[in-house]
Amino acid sequence: MPSPLPSRTRGPKPTKVDPDHLLDAAQAVFAEEGLRAASLRAIARRAGCDPALIYYHFASKEALFLALLNRRFPALLRDMARLAEPTDLRPTPLRLWDVLLIYHRYFKDDPGIRALIRGEIVRGAEGLGHLIEDQIRPMVGSIRQIFEQGIARGEVRPEVQPLMATFFLAKMQLEILDVLPAVLPLLTELPPEGAVLTGMRAWLEILWRGVALDASSPLPTLPSPLV
Amino acid sequence: MPSPLPSRTRGPKPTKVDPDHLLDAAQAVFAEEGLRAASLRAIARRAGCDPALIYYHFASKEALFLALLNRRFPALLRDMARLAEPTDLRPTPLRLWDVLLIYHRYFKDDPGIRALIRGEIVRGAEGLGHLIEDQIRPMVGSIRQIFEQGIARGEVRPEVQPLMATFFLAKMQLEILDVLPAVLPLLTELPPEGAVLTGMRAWLEILWRGVALDASSPLPTLPSPLV
DNA sequence: ACCAATATTCAACACCTGTTGAATTGGACC
DNA sequence: GGTCCAATTCAACAGGTGTTGAATATTGGT
Numbered sequence A, B: 001m002p003s004p005l006p007s008r009t010r011g012p013k014p015t016k017v018d019p020d021h022l023l024d025a026a027q028a029v030f031a032e033e034g035l036r037a038a039s040l041r042a043i044a045r046r047a048g049c050d051p052a053l054i055y056y057h058f059a060s061k062e063a064l065f066l067a068l069l070n071r072r073f074p075a076l077l078r079d080m081a082r083l084a085e086p087t088d089l090r091p092t093p094l095r096l097w098d099v100l101l102i103y104h105r106y107f108k109d110d111p112g113i114r115a116l117i118r119g120e121i122v123r124g125a126e127g128l129g130h131l132i133e134d135q136i137r138p139m140v141g142s143i144r145q146i147f148e149q150g151i152a153r154g155e156v157r158p159e160v161q162p163l164m165a166t167f168f169l170a171k172m173q174l175e176i177l178d179v180l181p182a183v184l185p186l187l188t189e190l191p192p193e194g195a196v197l198t199g200m201r202a203w204l205e206i207l208w209r210g211v212a213l214d215a216s217s218p219l220p221t222l223p224s225p226l227v
Numbered sequence C: 001a002c003c004a005a006t007a008t009t010c011a012a013c014a015c016c017t018g019t020t021g022a023a024t025t026g027g028a029c030c
Numbered sequence D: 001g002g003t004c005c006a007a008t009t010c011a012a013c014a015g016g017t018g019t020t021g022a023a024t025a026t027t028g029g030t
Helices: A019-033 A040-047 A051-057 A061-083 A092-107 A111-120 A126-152 A162-178 A180-187 A195-211 B019-033 B040-047 B051-057 B061-083 B092-107 B111-120 B126-152 B162-178 B180-187 B195-211
Strands: none
Touching: A019 A040, A019 A051, A019 A061, A019 A111, A040 A051, A040 A061, A061 A092, A061 A111, A061 A126, A092 A111, A092 A126, A092 A162, A092 A195, A111 A162, A126 A162, A126 B180, A162 A180, A162 A195, A162 B162, A162 B180, A162 B195, A180 A195, A180 B126, A180 B162, A195 B162, A195 B195, B019 B040, B019 B051, B019 B061, B019 B111, B040 B051, B040 B061, B061 B092, B061 B111, B061 B126, B092 B111, B092 B126, B092 B162, B092 B195, B111 B162, B126 B162, B162 B180, B162 B195, B180 B195
């Protein structure tokens, strides 16, 4: 009778699949497939385990994604908050450049999170609503402070609305990371390699001239990101 | 015997469901649900017909979406091309404002198309690749010409890279249309009503100061969009 | 040596997706 | 009045999705 046929594959593996390994796999798949299209089966395949195991460690697909966020955002928020401290007396354009560099560091290889803080927040994604409260609002607050301090220090035009400027700065940086490398080769003969850095420099150059009190003041030299 | 029970519901309806009506429904659903999430069954429900009927008029879901694009883009491209004619001697900031207004006119109520020319081009969407060639490239070309003419006329700084400036101008306008009304109320107490127009004005103000040869020259008054 | 807790898989559920082939009806033409 | 074509629906297919309950193997403690 082959009816029960006790398969020998169940039970704990010799090397356990800890939740962090699952998060790694999830991050990779979310990055490649996008947020909605990433399936639990694909994540499990990547992690080398059964889809059901994910439910042993996480309550749902959404909880898995939230855990992913909670692994990344705290460090990002800390960096951003440090940058916004009023004791930082460097020129405002340099501080804004640092904002772009932080985005670059944390989001460059993670389209999944980019997609989230980009648009998937807006529609759908009901359970992620408080993410805005908890994570994005402090981030926005930090950047906004830099602009406000810039106004107070007489470097930024007082007519500039700090919140709008923050929106522009941050949103465009996401677009530069996201689509510029993909779109530039289609429109020009330029190779995609330097696209991101070229775009970032061109962007800060225009934005800074746009918000500076003295538009003719030269930009300080902008250091490249550490790779 | 209720076995055959010839239902009286088949055959042509008294009022035919012409393809244009299907396109209307498709546009509405694509707009509400986004590109990937919009299902043919939802579109059919909206149009008041059976999903299979869609396949009578269109070869596939992708063909349906392409037909939707072909219904919109030609007029948009015509408007954009007219705007870029070198005989238009109005101040460059006014012409750039018109670019924003055209985007506003054609994309304001159509998140489906926005999502497409935004990011879904990049990954997935294999069959839509030539859309970039056919539709987006001429659009980019027109805006780029405006910047180039601005440089030639001594209104725009010659160091500005026209292609980058085009990318910034157009991309940000999409973001303003897309997420600003949804995100602004979450971050501030401002109501979402005027968000788009406020954002557009703030954006052009900063961008123009950023690219103008004479950053202290005042912006001309920007007319509101005709609703 | 036993027992309990932990970690893992299997098999299934209910649902949704794009798509298709056959059946059916109404109207137009001859 | 019969015939053909265009328009529409029905029912199903094959595959994918998130999720769950039960079964099972390993490990650690006593």
